[in-house]
Amino acid sequence: MKFGIVVSEGPYTHQASDSAYNFVKAALATGHEVSRVFFYHDGVNVGTRLSIPPQDDRQIQEQWTALAKEHELDLVICIAAAQRRGLLDQNEADRQGKDANNIAEGFRISGLGQLIEMGIQADRTITFGD
Amino acid sequence: MSDVKKFLYVNRKAPYGTIYAQEALEVVLIGAAFDQDVAMAFLDDGVFQLTKGQDTKEAGLKNFSPTFRALGDYEVTKLYVEQESLDERGLTLDDLQDIQYEDEDDDYEEKPSIIVVSRAAMADVMADQDVVLSF
Numbered sequence: 001m002k003f004g005i006v007v008s009e010g011p012y013t014h015q016a017s018d019s020a021y022n023f024v025k026a027a028l029a030t031g032h033e034v035s036r037v038f039f040y041h042d043g044v045n046v047g048t049r050l051s052i053p054p055q056d057d058r059q060i061q062e063q064w065t066a067l068a069k070e071h072e073l074d075l076v077i078c079i080a081a082a083q084r085r086g087l088l089d090q091n092e093a094d095r096q097g098k099d100a101n102n103i104a105e106g107f108r109i110s111g112l113g114q115l116i117e118m119g120i121q122a123d124r125t126i127t128f129g130d
Numbered sequence: 131m132s133d134v135k136k137f138l139y140v141n142r143k144a145p146y147g148t149i150y151a152q153e154a155l156e157v158v159l160i161g162a163a164f165d166q167d168v169a170m171a172f173l174d175d176g177v178f179q180l181t182k183g184q185d186t187k188e189a190g191l192k193n194f195s196p197t198f199r200a201l202g203d204y205e206v207t208k209l210y211v212e213q214e215s216l217d218e219r220g221l222t223l224d225d226l227q228d229i230q231y232e233d234e235d236d237d238y239e240e241k242p243s244i245i246v247v248s249r250a251a252m253a254d255v256m257a258d259q260d261v262v263l264s265f
Contacts, residue, residue: 006263041153080156112160119261120135120164127264 002033004122006115008129010042011060012053017046020128021063028071036074036118037064039107041129044082047075049104061104068106075107076114135260136167141176143265145195146186151179152194154265159197162204169208169259170201173215173252180211180226180244195227202231207243214249 005024009016024034039046051061068075077087088096089103103109119125139158143150161168172180179195186193201209209229216222223246232238247255256262 008265040157041149081153112157113163115157115263116137116161116164116166119137119263120133120166125261125263129264 001027002035002121002123003027004035004118004125005037006125006127006129007037007039007043007046008041008127010045011051013042014130016128016130017043017060017064018058021060021067023126023128024073025067034071034073035122036076036114038115038118039075039077040081040115042085044077044085044087047077047082047087047104047107048102050102065104065106073106077103077107077109078115079109079111082109134165134167136258137161137169137261137263138256138259139168139170140256140262140264141170141172141179142174144175145179145184146189146191150265151176152192154263155194155197157263157265158201158206159204162206168206169210169255170206171210171212171252171255173212173249175215175219177211177215177219177221177226180209180229181221182225182227198227199229201229202243205231207231207233207241208245209243210252210255211244211246212249212252213246216246 005020007017007020011017027034046060053059064075067073088098088101089109090101092109093101139154141151141154145151180198184193184195226244229243230240231243233241
């Protein structure tokens, strides 16, 4: 089966991104396909490379980056939600005249159309939220 | 796009206090460009999103409630509102905005977009969808 995944809560405050990560890992391990993971609302904060969680805790962003690398996952951060919350890639930083970017490897910033497209193309769309 | 799917946007949260309602509406407006079969559902505190007379000035927040009246122009014409959620909050249909759309199949007659349904019927609406996005 081809899954589309929505993550709609931020890391650490909510378990949503952990549950999504575990689900995606399990789905891939059992031969399913994950066409895209779409980060919306505070979920976009998963994609900052500047978070420094305590060393004895899970490293949520690094987990996603590693999983994306291993399985060529498409991790998409919503641009509208990202702009509100200070998530930028270099393109956006240049375009908006900001002095830095903070997007982590393996993530890309794109529009809400990617969410709808995912819903159309996937067999099942699953939201991990509050 | 050849295959049209049934999309349902489920709104459960009050319009202000959190950003879910506002960002849900942004998805609906962008999604309209994809020519899918779209409906929205309002239940729990989500029914407050459709109330008329919203005034956010004192709170310093953007009042996005007029956008609901423009949904017909985006061919979003089915707004399911759960009766029990209204009842539990002391609301009636009269407390909600008068949201209409022009029915292009019926000489552009103006028709109400809001469809009040029971909790049991709402479950049927949800079961009938291909994609349910919950906010």
